[in-house]
Amino acid sequence: MTSKKKQFVREHDDLKVLGLPYLKGQDNRKFTMYFYLQDAKDGLPSLLQKIGSASDFFDRHIPRQKVQLEQFLLPILVGAYFVCPSLCE
Numbered sequence: 001m002t003s004k005k006k007q008f009v010r011e012h013d014d015l016k017v018l019g020l021p022y023l024k025g026q027d028n029r030k031f032t033m034y035f036y037l038q039d040a041k042d043g044l045p046s047l048l049q050k051i052g053s054a055s056d057f058f059d060r061h062i063p064r065q066k067v068q069l070e071q072f073l074l075p076i077l078v079g080a081y082f083v084c085p086s087l088c089e
Helices: 044-053 057-061
Strands: 007-011 015-021 032-038
Touching (some): 032 044, 044 057
Antiparallel strands (some): 007 015, 015 032
């Protein structure tokens, strides 16, 4: 995926977080899907460890505002892992 529009992106020491808002229909609620992209090639185990050890991990890493990027490239994801925040408590 590529785009030149402003994006919900936040960069941290070892990962980047991308927020993609869902298009809303008649419902006034807003939903966003977040991608946590590790810098390390096999960084999923360490990311899951960080998520499980900090109850406020998601609150501290969510991008709050859109930023302009020169280039925005989202890698093709071969496998997908889903973590429910309630399981990390």
